[in-house]
Amino acid sequence: MISFSMTEEQKELSRLARKFAREEMRPVASECDEKEIFPRTVFEKAHQTGLITYRFPEKYHGGGVDSLLTSCIISEELFWGCAGFSTSFGVSALAAGLIHHFGDEEQKKKWLTFLCDPGKVRMGAVCLTEPGAGSDFGAIRTRAERDGDGWKLDGTKCFITNGGIADLYLVFAKTRPEEGAQGVSLFLVPADTPGVSAGKKEKKMGQRASHTADVIFEGVRVAGDALLGEENMGFYHAMKMLEESRPVVGAGAVGVARAAYEYALDYARERKQFGKPIFKNQSISFMLADMRSKIEASRLLVWRAAEMYDRGEPCSMEGSMAKAFAAETAMEVTTNAVQILGGYGYMRDYPVEKWMRDAKVLSIYEGTTQIQKLVMTKLMEAE
Incomplete structure (x- = not known):
């Protein structure tokens, strides 16, 4: 039977990631964006909390949680906190993942432990x-x-x-x-x-x-x-890396879109024009309904691709679909959030303009939306 429920372990990790995003990432995200700096201290805290190395075996100082779906659940929460921080977190984990997949035992003992050791935090x-x-x-x-x-x-x-x-x-x-x-x-x-x-x-x-x-x-x-x-065999290694990373990037896009949607919804409920909250205007409420629908659809595409990966099934098509759709959704949702806030949304005093800027590269890195569609059409042709 198909299930859309998280396991108790996934729920706990989701809560851990959300708490970290709320308490450690969001309070400094705006300042770091403005100054264009990466806070090593936040990376170290995330590493020591286990939010970067959870997927790798415990014998290399990882968390032993070998599930791409779990990675997507955590990624959504961390990107909700800050996409910039989360991208750096994710790439360090991606480097460790290449060692985990393709390294021999000696390389894993040396280099996977090097990147996972919480006693001396290192970045890949x-x-x-x-x-x-x-x-x-x-x-x-x-x-x-x-x-x-x-x-x-x-x-x-x-x-x-x-x-x-x-x-x-x-x-x-x-x-x-x-x-x-x-x-x-x-x-x-x-x-x-x-x-x-x-x-x-x-x-x-x-x-x-x-x-x-x-x-x-x-x-x-x-x-x-x-x-x-x-x-x-580098091409094979890269394709394996991208098959795994694209659903995770899609999950990150869901997190950015969700952050913008939640903020715009709260604003629309509170902001009054012509004597009533702007949410009461159909042009606004319908926009929010579309935003919510596309966020949910994106998450389902991501979860489907990740669940297939975890079962050992080919998921290049599903991963590309999830990444492309979720990334474009993030751009649309964040743009509409700015629109709902109007002039305020355009100002740096409000976070939606940052989320809109952050969203754009999601449709570029790990393969552009156009490359995802090229992958899909080639797979369709071969069916």
């Missing part, structure tokens, strides 16, 4: 995007060449979440350039390795509380065991 980052390569995976130009028993990396990555502040980079680099996307491998590169440096920090429209920057690799030498998974 995934270095895939380049100035000329995003969704076009085969266009990656960063090179990894054999150097004795190890490897030498050269290249520049851009738009890297946690770039320049992470402790460990998961780097996609060409090991067999003539084979395009099939000649990419994945490497573990500690941030303190000679030749690794931070480039330009981006000034963004939204999610300003997430640190985004270039990462530069110049003659970076790593040992042979820095290769994660099999050589030339």
Whole structure:
């Protein structure tokens, strides 16, 4: 039987994430957005609370909660708190996830523990995007060449979440350039390795509380065991990563949309014009009804994709549907929230303008909405 109920464990984790979002994230979100700073202290608190490492086995200091659906439930609450913070949290967990999926036991003991240890909090980052390569995976130009028993990396990555502040980079680099996307491998590169440096920090429209920057690799030498998974299997690793991350991003979009909807609803109930709350005007109440409906529909798409993943079923179609629909819903809902508040919604004194700015990149990163539709149409063609 299909169920839309959370387990007791999921309910408890949802309450934990909501409490953290309300008490630790929201009070500083506006200031961090305004100053364009990522608060390491909030990351450390989230890490120590277990809200970043819960999915990994306990023997590596994780929480042992191996469920993508649970990740989506937690992600919705954290993005409700602040999308910028949550994006940085999620990318660090994504880096750990790559090690968990593709690392051998020695790599997991060393590097998954490195990222999960609550005693010494560390941050991860995934270095895939380049100035000329995003969704076009085969266009990656960063090179990894054999150097004795190890490897030498050269290249520049851009738009890297946690770039320049992470402790460990998961780097996609060409090991067999003539084979395009099939000649990419994945490497573990500690941030303190000679030749690794931070480039330009981006000034963004939204999610300003997430640190985004270039990462530069110049003659970076790593040992042979820095290769994660099999050589030339980077494309497969990236597709696996995206299959898992897209429902989580969709859940984050639900959280941003829900935050804006809740605020707009409260405002519409209290704000009076022509002697009555503006909620009594059909043009406003119908807008809110549509917002609520699309948020609920987005959540159901996300949960469906995640539940399929947890059952071990292919869910590329469902994940792309969920990510695309939820991201566009977040943009629509936050825009309408600004409209409902009118002139106040346009002012920085009110949070809806931040949520609107934060929402936009949800339809861009982890594959644009157009890329999601390309994925869907290719899968439909193959049916």
